[in-house]
Amino acid sequence: MTAGESRSNTAVTRVEDVDLGVLDETLSFFIRALNLEVTRDLDARLGGMEVARGTGKVTALFLIDRHPGIRPSIVAAAAMKDRSAMARILDDMDKHGLIRRETGHEDGRVQALYLTEKGEKLSSEVEAIVRQSRDFFHDISDEEYAQVVDLLRGIYWRVVKSKQGRE
Amino acid sequence: MTAGESRSNTAVTRVEDVDLGVLDETLSFFIRALNLEVTRDLDARLGGMEVARGTGKVTALFLIDRHPGIRPSIVAAAAMKDRSAMARILDDMDKHGLIRRETGHEDGRVQALYLTEKGEKLSSEVEAIVRQSRDFFHDISDEEYAQVVDLLRGIYWRVVKSKQGRE
DNA sequence: AAAATGTGATGGACGATGTCAATCAGTTTT
DNA sequence: AAAACTGATTGACATCGTCCATCACATTTT
Numbered sequence: 001m002t003a004g005e006s007r008s009n010t011a012v013t014r015v016e017d018v019d020l021g022v023l024d025e026t027l028s029f030f031i032r033a034l035n036l037e038v039t040r041d042l043d044a045r046l047g048g049m050e051v052a053r054g055t056g057k058v059t060a061l062f063l064i065d066r067h068p069g070i071r072p073s074i075v076a077a078a079a080m081k082d083r084s085a086m087a088r089i090l091d092d093m094d095k096h097g098l099i100r101r102e103t104g105h106e107d108g109r110v111q112a113l114y115l116t117e118k119g120e121k122l123s124s125e126v127e128a129i130v131r132q133s134r135d136f137f138h139d140i141s142d143e144e145y146a147q148v149v150d151l152l153r154g155i156y157w158r159v160v161k162s163k164q165g166r167e
Numbered sequence: 168m169t170a171g172e173s174r175s176n177t178a179v180t181r182v183e184d185v186d187l188g189v190l191d192e193t194l195s196f197f198i199r200a201l202n203l204e205v206t207r208d209l210d211a212r213l214g215g216m217e218v219a220r221g222t223g224k225v226t227a228l229f230l231i232d233r234h235p236g237i238r239p240s241i242v243a244a245a246a247m248k249d250r251s252a253m254a255r256i257l258d259d260m261d262k263h264g265l266i267r268r269e270t271g272h273e274d275g276r277v278q279a280l281y282l283t284e285k286g287e288k289l290s291s292e293v294e295a296i297v298r299q300s301r302d303f304f305h306d307i308s309d310e311e312y313a314q315v316v317d318l319l320r321g322i323y324w325r326v327v328k329s330k331q332g333r334e
Numbered sequence: 335a336a337a338a339t340g341t342g343a344t345g346g347a348c349g350a351t352g353t354c355a356a357t358c359a360g361t362t363t364t
Numbered sequence: 365a366a367a368a369c370t371g372a373t374t375g376a377c378a379t380c381g382t383c384c385a386t387c388a389c390a391t392t393t394t
Binding site: 056082108109 | 349350351352353354359360361
């Protein structure tokens with residue numbers, strides 16, 4: 001047991017007295033913990049909309065909106081999911097009439113994804129809501145927010161690119 | 168459509184050409200996306216250990232180690248889960264002989280959690296692995312890492328405390 | 335002290351998730 | 365033309381998060 005790692009408070013009764021130990025210096029812990037809450041927050045904001053529950057749907061909606069004709073595997077990579085998981089999401093969106101899938105002309109294997117009118121409408125509605133999700137972090141300043149976003153964005157792209165080809 | 172939001176590249180073929188739109192400035196998006204990868208990374212590191220899969224187990228293991236006699240609901244709150252989800256995790260850990268549950272002397276409703284010898288051994292093994300999880304973020308400096316951790320830690324505690332009482 | 339209310343922990347049920355292996359259609363290589 | 369590869373899909377399975385109900389014990393009210 002090294003310095004600063006002793007079992008200080010034996011029986012804690014309140015959450016705020018908890019000592020997280022190593023986890024207190026572990027970024028992945030905070031990401032994983034906050035992910036739960038951030039997801040709940042977003043789901044609450046999205047209410048009963050057709051894209052509630054799960055990261056993938058919103059990401060897919062936006063990417064297809066921005067890049068009409070984009071391929072499922074690219075959307076999957078950007079959402080950090082594997083193709084099969086994304087296929088299910090797209091299937092769901094298809095059933096809800098949000099997207100349209102066309103088979104590529106040059107390569108018959110790839111699909112080209114497009115938003116339907118309904119999908120476009122939903123996309124802009126959801127965009128407004130996603131912008132509001134900044135409120136969840138109301139207690140940090142714009143500078144701090146931007147700082148964290150910049151750092152995580154960098155890691156995000158590194159990961160996305162590094163997974164290229166593999167899988 | 169405002170400035171800077173036009174549909175630039177119509178048909179992207181590579182992930183790195185993707186324009187994330189609003190998501191590119193949305194912290195919750197990066198948290199949710201990175202959560203997936205960070206979780207995969209941690210699961211890989213934990214290999215077949217008895218605490219692989221899921222944030223809860225590792226958190227519970229550490230908290231009980233640091234705070235022998237801690238109550239399930241406190242562990243649940245710190246792990247951002249609800250009591251029933253944590254109950255299942257503790258049940259699992261119990262089955263694996265990692266923890267011991269005693270009923271409180273003063274209040275018969277609350278339980279006091281303790282690590283078994285096996286649990287303590289596992290805890291220190293896992294601790295070493297969790298420390299290594301810093302490697303996932305190898306491309307950011309120690310200062311940047313500490314910066315993000317500080318900010319997210321603040322948000323984490325705000326959320327944990329704000330959920331107090333409610334639920 | 336009996337009744338009502340509150341609280342901690344569990345358990346059941348349900349839908350959604352992530353993962354892996356298998357399949358299938360279409361493409362490129364040889 | 366056969367073999368190897370690639371994009372998308374499906375099935376199966378374990379896990380997850382959530383909601384609701386229940387049980388045991390405590391505290392408060394009357």
